Amino acid sequence: MKTIGIIGGMSPESTVLYYQTINREVNARLGGNRSADMVMHSVDFETIAAMQRAGDWAGAGAVLAQSAAKLQSIGAQALVLATNTMHKVAADIEAAVDIPLLHVVDATADAVKRQGLAKVGLLGTAFTMSDGFYTQRMEEQGVDVLVPSEKAQSEIHRIIFEELCRNRIEPSSRDYYYRVIEDLKAAGAEGVILGCTEIGLLVDAENSPLPVFDSAQIHAQAAVEFVLS
Numbered sequence: 001m002k003t004i005g006i007i008g009g010m011s012p013e014s015t016v017l018y019y020q021t022i023n024r025e026v027n028a029r030l031g032g033n034r035s036a037d038m039v040m041h042s043v044d045f046e047t048i049a050a051m052q053r054a055g056d057w058a059g060a061g062a063v064l065a066q067s068a069a070k071l072q073s074i075g076a077q078a079l080v081l082a083t084n085t086m087h088k089v090a091a092d093i094e095a096a097v098d099i100p101l102l103h104v105v106d107a108t109a110d111a112v113k114r115q116g117l118a119k120v121g122l123l124g125t126a127f128t129m130s131d132g133f134y135t136q137r138m139e140e141q142g143v144d145v146l147v148p149s150e151k152a153q154s155e156i157h158r159i160i161f162e163e164l165c166r167n168r169i170e171p172s173s174r175d176y177y178y179r180v181i182e183d184l185k186a187a188g189a190e191g192v193i194l195g196c197t198e199i200g201l202l203v204d205a206e207n208s209p210l211p212v213f214d215s216a217q218i219h220a221q222a223a224v225e226f227v228l229s
Helices: 012-030 045-054 057-073 085-096 104-114 126-130 133-140 150-162 171-186 215-227
Strands: 004-008 038-042 078-081 119-123 144-146 191-194 212-214
Touching: 004 012, 004 057, 004 215, 012 038, 012 215, 038 057, 045 057, 057 078, 057 085, 078 085, 078 215, 085 126, 085 133, 104 133, 104 191, 104 212, 104 215, 119 126, 119 133, 119 171, 126 133, 126 150, 133 144, 150 171, 191 215, 212 215
Parallel strands: 004 038, 004 078, 119 144, 119 191, 191 212
Antiparallel strands: none
Protein backbone atom coordinates (compact mmCIF):
# COMPACT_ATOMS: atom_id res chain seq x y z
CA MET A 1 0.00 0.00 0.00
CA LYS A 2 1.24 3.48 -0.88
CA THR A 3 1.05 6.47 1.47
CA ILE A 4 -1.23 9.37 0.55
CA GLY A 5 -0.80 12.81 2.08
CA ILE A 6 -3.79 15.08 2.66
CA ILE A 7 -3.46 18.85 2.86
CA GLY A 8 -6.60 19.65 4.84
CA GLY A 9 -8.42 22.15 7.00
CA MET A 10 -10.13 24.11 4.20
CA SER A 11 -12.70 23.52 5.65
CA PRO A 12 -12.60 20.86 8.40
CA GLU A 13 -15.95 19.60 7.06
CA SER A 14 -14.48 18.65 3.70
CA THR A 15 -11.33 17.22 5.24
CA VAL A 16 -13.43 14.79 7.28
CA LEU A 17 -15.14 13.70 4.06
CA TYR A 18 -11.81 12.89 2.41
CA TYR A 19 -10.55 10.95 5.42
CA GLN A 20 -13.73 8.89 5.72
CA THR A 21 -14.18 8.26 2.00
CA ILE A 22 -10.62 7.07 1.46
CA ASN A 23 -10.59 4.79 4.49
CA ARG A 24 -14.04 3.34 3.88
CA GLU A 25 -13.30 2.54 0.27
CA VAL A 26 -9.95 0.93 1.11
CA ASN A 27 -11.72 -1.14 3.76
CA ALA A 28 -14.49 -2.12 1.34
CA ARG A 29 -11.91 -3.39 -1.15
CA LEU A 30 -9.50 -5.10 1.26
CA GLY A 31 -11.84 -6.20 4.06
CA GLY A 32 -11.15 -6.90 7.71
CA ASN A 33 -9.94 -3.87 9.59
CA ARG A 34 -7.88 -2.53 6.71
CA SER A 35 -7.57 1.24 6.30
CA ALA A 36 -5.49 3.58 4.18
CA ASP A 37 -1.88 4.44 4.86
CA MET A 38 -2.11 8.22 5.05
CA VAL A 39 -0.63 11.30 6.65
CA MET A 40 -2.41 14.63 7.05
CA HIS A 41 -1.59 18.23 7.78
CA SER A 42 -4.51 20.54 8.55
CA VAL A 43 -3.97 24.29 8.18
CA ASP A 44 -5.85 27.08 9.95
CA PHE A 45 -8.66 27.88 7.51
CA GLU A 46 -9.02 31.47 8.72
CA THR A 47 -5.44 32.17 7.63
CA ILE A 48 -6.17 30.90 4.14
CA ALA A 49 -9.60 32.57 3.94
CA ALA A 50 -8.10 35.94 4.91
CA MET A 51 -5.50 35.58 2.15
CA GLN A 52 -8.25 34.70 -0.33
CA ARG A 53 -10.21 37.82 0.60
CA ALA A 54 -7.08 39.95 0.26
CA GLY A 55 -6.12 38.42 -3.07
CA ASP A 56 -2.85 37.21 -1.55
CA TRP A 57 -2.64 34.00 -3.55
CA ALA A 58 1.15 33.96 -3.40
CA GLY A 59 0.98 33.95 0.39
CA ALA A 60 -1.62 31.19 0.40
CA GLY A 61 0.44 29.20 -2.05
CA ALA A 62 3.47 29.49 0.23
CA VAL A 63 1.48 28.20 3.22
CA LEU A 64 0.23 25.19 1.30
CA ALA A 65 3.66 24.56 -0.23
CA GLN A 66 5.07 24.32 3.30
CA SER A 67 2.30 21.89 4.19
CA ALA A 68 3.11 19.76 1.17
CA ALA A 69 6.81 19.66 2.00
CA LYS A 70 6.00 18.65 5.57
CA LEU A 71 3.85 15.76 4.34
CA GLN A 72 6.55 14.58 1.95
CA SER A 73 9.09 14.66 4.77
CA ILE A 74 6.99 12.25 6.85
CA GLY A 75 6.43 9.74 4.10
CA ALA A 76 3.70 10.88 1.70
CA GLN A 77 4.20 9.45 -1.78
CA ALA A 78 1.48 11.60 -3.39
CA LEU A 79 -0.73 14.47 -2.27
CA VAL A 80 -4.38 15.43 -2.38
CA LEU A 81 -5.44 18.98 -1.60
CA ALA A 82 -8.81 18.65 0.14
CA THR A 83 -10.31 21.79 -1.39
CA ASN A 84 -11.21 22.86 -4.92
CA THR A 85 -10.51 26.58 -4.62
CA MET A 86 -6.92 26.26 -3.51
CA HIS A 87 -6.02 24.30 -6.62
CA LYS A 88 -5.59 27.85 -7.92
CA VAL A 89 -2.11 27.57 -6.35
CA ALA A 90 -1.46 23.97 -7.40
CA ALA A 91 1.72 25.01 -9.22
CA ASP A 92 3.20 26.42 -5.99
CA ILE A 93 2.53 23.12 -4.22
CA GLU A 94 3.98 21.05 -7.05
CA ALA A 95 7.13 23.18 -7.11
CA ALA A 96 7.76 22.50 -3.40
CA VAL A 97 7.82 18.69 -3.58
CA ASP A 98 9.12 15.78 -5.63
CA ILE A 99 5.90 13.74 -5.37
CA PRO A 100 2.75 14.06 -7.50
CA LEU A 101 -0.26 16.20 -6.63
CA LEU A 102 -3.45 14.41 -7.68
CA HIS A 103 -5.34 17.34 -9.23
CA VAL A 104 -9.07 17.60 -8.54
CA VAL A 105 -9.87 18.97 -12.00
CA ASP A 106 -8.14 16.08 -13.75
CA ALA A 107 -10.04 13.50 -11.71
CA THR A 108 -13.35 15.30 -12.24
CA ALA A 109 -12.83 15.77 -15.98
CA ASP A 110 -12.12 12.05 -16.33
CA ALA A 111 -15.37 11.24 -14.49
CA VAL A 112 -17.39 13.56 -16.74
CA LYS A 113 -15.89 12.10 -19.91
CA ARG A 114 -16.51 8.54 -18.74
CA GLN A 115 -20.21 9.44 -18.68
CA GLY A 116 -19.98 10.71 -22.25
CA LEU A 117 -20.84 14.32 -21.39
CA ALA A 118 -19.33 17.32 -23.14
CA LYS A 119 -20.91 20.33 -21.38
CA VAL A 120 -21.42 20.72 -17.64
CA GLY A 121 -22.31 23.42 -15.14
CA LEU A 122 -19.97 24.35 -12.32
CA LEU A 123 -20.84 25.36 -8.76
CA GLY A 124 -18.13 26.46 -6.34
CA THR A 125 -16.66 29.47 -4.64
CA ALA A 126 -16.59 32.69 -6.61
CA PHE A 127 -12.87 32.12 -7.14
CA THR A 128 -13.44 28.67 -8.63
CA MET A 129 -16.28 29.80 -10.89
CA SER A 130 -14.76 33.05 -12.14
CA ASP A 131 -10.96 32.98 -11.91
CA GLY A 132 -10.43 30.64 -14.87
CA PHE A 133 -7.96 28.20 -13.31
CA TYR A 134 -10.68 25.53 -12.98
CA THR A 135 -12.71 26.11 -16.13
CA GLN A 136 -9.67 26.45 -18.40
CA ARG A 137 -8.10 23.22 -17.19
CA MET A 138 -11.43 21.45 -17.64
CA GLU A 139 -11.83 22.82 -21.16
CA GLU A 140 -8.27 21.80 -22.06
CA GLN A 141 -9.43 18.25 -21.38
CA GLY A 142 -12.41 18.53 -23.70
CA VAL A 143 -15.19 19.49 -21.29
CA ASP A 144 -17.08 22.75 -21.84
CA VAL A 145 -18.09 24.53 -18.63
CA LEU A 146 -21.03 26.82 -17.88
CA VAL A 147 -21.09 28.98 -14.76
CA PRO A 148 -24.00 30.78 -13.07
CA SER A 149 -24.64 34.50 -13.36
CA GLU A 150 -22.54 36.89 -11.27
CA LYS A 151 -25.46 37.41 -8.88
CA ALA A 152 -25.89 33.68 -8.40
CA GLN A 153 -22.15 33.22 -7.96
CA SER A 154 -22.20 35.72 -5.11
CA GLU A 155 -24.98 33.89 -3.26
CA ILE A 156 -23.45 30.45 -3.88
CA HIS A 157 -20.17 31.77 -2.46
CA ARG A 158 -21.89 33.26 0.60
CA ILE A 159 -23.67 30.01 1.40
CA ILE A 160 -20.40 28.07 1.21
CA PHE A 161 -18.47 30.30 3.61
CA GLU A 162 -21.22 31.41 5.99
CA GLU A 163 -23.10 28.12 6.19
CA LEU A 164 -21.52 24.97 4.76
CA CYS A 165 -17.99 25.56 6.04
CA ARG A 166 -19.56 25.95 9.51
CA ASN A 167 -21.70 22.82 9.10
CA ARG A 168 -24.95 24.81 8.79
CA ILE A 169 -27.38 23.10 6.41
CA GLU A 170 -30.27 25.38 5.49
CA PRO A 171 -33.24 24.06 3.44
CA SER A 172 -33.66 27.46 1.78
CA SER A 173 -30.05 27.32 0.56
CA ARG A 174 -30.58 23.81 -0.79
CA ASP A 175 -33.60 25.05 -2.74
CA TYR A 176 -31.56 27.96 -4.08
CA TYR A 177 -28.82 25.66 -5.35
CA TYR A 178 -31.36 23.47 -7.11
CA ARG A 179 -32.84 26.55 -8.83
CA VAL A 180 -29.37 27.52 -10.05
CA ILE A 181 -28.85 24.00 -11.38
CA GLU A 182 -32.18 24.27 -13.22
CA ASP A 183 -30.93 27.47 -14.85
CA LEU A 184 -27.70 25.74 -15.91
CA LYS A 185 -29.76 22.90 -17.39
CA ALA A 186 -31.83 25.39 -19.36
CA ALA A 187 -28.58 26.90 -20.69
CA GLY A 188 -27.48 23.52 -22.05
CA ALA A 189 -25.56 21.84 -19.22
CA GLU A 190 -25.75 18.04 -19.29
CA GLY A 191 -24.47 17.61 -15.74
CA VAL A 192 -23.25 19.71 -12.83
CA ILE A 193 -19.92 19.67 -11.03
CA LEU A 194 -20.03 20.29 -7.31
CA GLY A 195 -16.76 22.18 -7.52
CA CYS A 196 -16.50 22.95 -3.84
CA THR A 197 -15.84 20.14 -1.40
CA GLU A 198 -18.65 21.27 0.94
CA ILE A 199 -21.47 21.47 -1.61
CA GLY A 200 -22.09 17.75 -1.35
CA LEU A 201 -23.39 18.44 2.15
CA LEU A 202 -26.28 20.33 0.53
CA VAL A 203 -26.89 18.92 -2.95
CA ASP A 204 -27.60 15.23 -3.54
CA ALA A 205 -27.78 13.32 -6.79
CA GLU A 206 -31.29 12.01 -6.17
CA ASN A 207 -32.89 15.47 -6.10
CA SER A 208 -30.62 17.36 -8.47
CA PRO A 209 -32.14 18.48 -11.80
CA LEU A 210 -28.89 17.31 -13.49
CA PRO A 211 -26.49 14.39 -13.01
CA VAL A 212 -24.09 15.32 -10.22
CA PHE A 213 -20.31 15.08 -10.26
CA ASP A 214 -19.23 15.52 -6.64
CA SER A 215 -15.62 16.60 -7.00
CA ALA A 216 -14.72 15.75 -3.41
CA GLN A 217 -15.94 12.17 -3.74
CA ILE A 218 -14.32 11.79 -7.16
CA HIS A 219 -11.03 13.22 -5.90
CA ALA A 220 -11.03 10.97 -2.84
CA GLN A 221 -11.61 7.96 -5.08
CA ALA A 222 -8.55 9.00 -7.12
CA ALA A 223 -6.58 8.95 -3.88
CA VAL A 224 -7.84 5.42 -3.19
CA GLU A 225 -6.65 4.28 -6.62
CA PHE A 226 -3.21 5.67 -5.84
CA VAL A 227 -3.05 4.07 -2.40
CA LEU A 228 -3.93 0.65 -3.80
CA SER A 229 -1.91 0.94 -7.02
